[in-house]
Amino acid sequence: MNRRFFRIAASLPLFFFLILVLWTFSMEAGSESPGRFRLVATWGTTGQAPGQFNEPMGLAFDPQGNLYVADTRNARIQKLTSEGSFLLAWGRPGEGPGEFSKPVDVAVDGRGRVYVSDYDLDRIQVFTSSGEYLKQWGQTGKAPGQFTVASGLSIDPKRSRIYLAEFYNKRVEAYSLDGVLLFQVGRPGRARSGALNYPTDVAVDPAGQIYVADAYNNRLQKFTSEGKYLDKWGGIFGWGIAASWQGWFRVPSGIAVDSAGRIFVSDSANHRMVALSPKGRVLAQWNLDPPTKLFSPTRVAVDAGGRIFAADTAHDRILVFEFQAD
Amino acid sequence: MKTITFLVLTVMTIWFVASAADAKVISPSAEKGENKVYIRADGLACYFCAYGLERFFKQSGRIAWYDMNMKEGVVEVGFIKGKPILPIETINQYVYDAGFSPREVRAEFVGRLTRASDGTYRFEVTETAQSFPVEANAVVKESQEILNQKIILIAGTKKDSTAPMRLVPEQIVPWRSKP
DSSP, X not given: OHHHHHHHHHHHHHHHXXXXXXXXXXXXXXXXXXXXXXXEEEXXXXXXXXXXXSSEEEXXXXXXXXXXXXXXXXXXXXXXXTTSOEEEEEOOBSSSTTOBSOEEXXXXXXXXXXEEEETTTTEEEEEOTTOOEEEEEOOBSSSTTOBSSEEEEEEETTTTEEEEEETTTTEEEEEETTSOEEEEESEEOSSSTTEESSOOEEEEOTTOOEEEXXXXXXXXXXXXXXXXXXXXXXXXXXXXXXXXXXXXXXSEEEEEEOTTOOEEEEEGGXXXXXXXXXXXXXXXXXXXXXXXXXXXXXXXXXXXXXOEEEEEGGGTEEEEEEEEEX | OHHHHHHHHHHHHHHHOOOOOOOOEEXXXXXXXXXXXXXXXXXXXXXXXXXHHHHHHHHTTOEEEEEEETTTTEEEEEEETTSOOOOHHHHHHHHHHTTOEEEEEEEEEEXXXXXXXXXXXXXXETTTOOEEEEOOOHHHHTTGGGTTSEEEEEEEEEXXXXXXXXXXXEEEEEXXXXX
């Protein structure tokens, strides 16, 4: 009797696991994507010449629609027209003002000033739209206002704030555009709501709500404009477990929100782009067909016209998509 | 029951197999030395992690180049000519500090294998004059004819249970005839 009871009890977790797997497959099979990505252009090749990239990552648009690219391994920022033509580049390897070690993200405020986060140098530098150095802030450390790997940037134009995802400090910090620390969003941790595990990117929707690519919790999290936790998606019910099925993520490293509040995610280790509704419902996903590792999106941005741009870092190019809602 | 367990384990294995992106070689301007180390780590799945490991190695001030292959979950680092090679404990600590679990380290060092009167062996790194004991395994014992000559020592280790990592000679070849 006891032995039989033990066998039944021992098999229960397996039973529930199988139910979970079957439920997931049925959800996948029954889901219909109410939108789709359409690849419309690919910009850039490998190299150091103007318009070429070496591990491009951060992407941002200025009010005129020009695209800024953090050309990470080339230690520079490139500015392109909205159609991909090269305009200018600035920066060189180094630690002085206007120099970069690994620029990994870029953001542009309403006045056209360009903010660049540097992974190795733990600082944010600010430039004019023509690349003239203005100022910087940040230093290495774990205390509030210090960085251990400055990663994703996003600007809330209405509140004149800039948010920084800090990879190793496992938090997001909100600053004024002058670099004054305002508050912290999230706290280091796994699985629990509001806990961040190596966040890589941050985005702001039109209402000022904050979205975090909580990369190694394999999920996205949503906070109010004051940093209070609201919601989480992915990570298998938010538990932080990586998965490849629709609606779940494996190291989502880039996030952007369009004017309609739709959320675009570079689900990097799944090698795909994902579009979500403002409530987190999957609208569409895109990867190469058949899925291969020839697409490795790290960052994503949306322009004023609704086009989606993904930095395909491993292949030194930027992919341009249109999103069509059905 | 065994069939169910097998199926579940198979599904879980497929589920958790890491996938990662391609990467490329980088070559900073420092003069490259002859010594290099290859590291395989769990969790090396995106550029942000790979850059983290690179950052630790760069901060050591001893690394000339760093090559990452996220598809395979490996990085390879080359030491600056004349700079001391990093102890394996330090390399492991970098891997842990960067957020990964080290699984395998393989070193390729250029130097001389010597034998002391008590029968123990040491390896002297040519570029740095560092010296460390070498396990007298079969590979070492079969290399008596090239003792005190310039050679390439290829040593590797894998993480097994709780035992600390240590480098074990796997291959010894005359210098300039790399395998």
